[in-house]
Amino acid sequence: MSAEYILETHELTKEFKGFVAVNKVNLRVRRGHIHALIGPNGAGKTTCFNLLTKFIRPTSGRIVFNGHDITGESPAHIARRGVIRSFQISAVFPHLTVLENVRVALQRKLGNSFHFWRAESSLHTLNERARELLRAVDLGEYAGHLAVELSYGRKRALEIATTLAMEPELMLLDEPTQGMGLEDVDRVRQLIKQVSAERTILMVEHNMSVVSSIADTITVLQRGATLAEGPYAEVSRNPAVVEAYMGSADAELVGAH
Template sequence: MSEQYVLETRNLVKEFKGFVAVDDVNLNIRKGDIHALIGPNGAGKTTVFNLLTKFLIPTRGKILYKGEDITSLKSAAIARKGVVRSFQISAVFPHMTALENIRVALQTFEGNSFSFWQAGARLNKLNERAMELLDAVGLTSFANTTTVELAYGRKRALELATTLAMEPEILLLDEPTQGMGSEDVDRVVELVRSAAKGRTVLMVEHNLSVVSKLCDRITVLAQGAVLTEGDYETVSADPRVREVYMGSDGSGERGATETNPASAEAAQ
């Protein structure tokens, strides 16, 4: 392993009853980068995420973290090492306040997640750090707001804050802007950029305008395999990438900015 790579996969394969969802994928994630996994629907992006965080078990291949083979570790052990992920849908407690959600995450990180019978006052020591995290994602004024009352974009911001509470070295973000309007997308782009300071980010993202603004390096998946890799300029100019997104005749599932590298570039 080159010391510059913090997370690697070697010939990673995942099969489901004969269907190859991830096919011989080799990833090299450089320390400090924001690295995107992109590709059309069904390309295997989220499956790769699930393999990296051991929500799925690889059929073959290896996963290395800082040169250590972590393929056999369970998801909780990988999270404790600092590889922490978010999900496509918001994963916060809807009937807790924003502050309470952060405190639960901090409590879990400290190893006290089974101490819910203790008086709430005992958790007050976590309030200072919780408020720092809420401030980092622009939610200070919503600390005492019940999560179900938050707008969708703010719920995703809260989810990012709960993920940061785990103090990840590598932050894996699965579709962080999914379902958002342009104003919320811009807010989340800035939040991800801020969260990336001092850590590595690997993200799945459909919105190529977001990818072009944020990412140092991009891996394109198609039919479970790596199609190409490089910076945005290199990837967006690759005719194979245009073909898997748009089809060889120039028509695809969607001609919107989020799926068309050429349109994404024009939208800047």
Template sequence: MSEYILETKNLVKEFRGFIAVKDVNLQVKRGTIHALIGPNGAGKTTCFNLLTKFLTPTSGKIFLNDHEITHEKPTQIARRGVIRSFQISAVFPQLTVLENVRIGLQRATGLSYHFWRSDKILRNLNGKALDLLKQVDLGEYANELTVNLPYGRKRALEIATTLAMEPELMLLDEPTQGMGHEDVSRVTDLIKKVSVGRTILMVEHNMKVVSQIADKITVLARGAVLAEGTYQEVSSNAGVMEAYMGTTTGELEGAHG
């Protein structure tokens, strides 16, 4: 098996003559945190939607564990262990924190549509759900209605529900979007913590977060790969500086994409 869990070859997405993603060759090494960054309009979200099969490529190929998934549906790649966490917090606000994670566990165990199951059977999942909540520092909130959680805690809950699906590859879409400094630090630490034994591909605008946890960074600009490497390598790249800030000198850290 290849050292790369996910690969794309000459990936292209065109919308009525506009090329949003242009010949992107991406290699995500298993067991790493790989960040996809770029200024506004760089094609990050389109690329993410192609990888999670919410969009179909115009041309090119996508491989997961050496198996081509270019034409598979989102449900098919989810069964292969690719789970996406959305930019807008995807939780059920009127359920408790524990119940939200339990829904993820139900899906993973094939009980997702069996809502007629007895409470006793569902309660059997509570222990594992609580373990997952403890992993993301939400154990004390287990019985709290999700609607009452602060925004940063809701994002932590979303990561817990993603973990409940037992992902081999987690795709995180702007995990710190809209957060204050304290929540950003908490979620950054959380991502690093849950990355052990897993692979994470993340779209992220906060360069401080990227610099702290990403093993490898791919920079997109105008739909194409502009640079790739460690944070130190891409942050000193003149092309990256110009794409972000309109200058070939300065500090990339703190720039938003």
């Protein structure tokens, strides 16, 4: 595997009782880039994510991260290697403060998540790093607020902060702007661009204005197979891609930028 690529899949395939959800996908994610997986509903994008993070096991094929074959590894092992996923639905603790949410993630990284008997004051050493991460996602002024009080877009920003607390080398973002209004979409778009400066990002995203403005490379899936790959300007003109999107609920591809 070339050092240029942080993640590669080789003929990655997943079948469910005869239905092929992911069909011999060869994905190559360039180190330091933002790589987007797009495709109509049912194209296999989320299944592909689930395979990469080992929430489901492939029927065949290989997954290679930083030169290591991780196909047989558990989700916990893969997370320890630095592959961290944020989920489609915001996953924060609503009745903890914003600061406490990030602190929980920092505890997980330290491996003392279950030290419930320790005094809360013993966690104060994590506060400085937690505040640093909150400032990185423009949530510094919300540190003392309960997570439940945040707008949807700021909850997603908090989720990205907790993901960053795990020190990912590769961040997998699953529909980061789903269900957002324009203002929140723009906030999260800028945030993804900002945090990509020091890491690689692989994202599933429906919003083509987001994809066209920040993704370096786009892989288009259709019926579980790769339909096209390349920069947005090239992929958006591909007749097969345009046809795949026409008439679907996701038909935002043409003219998105």
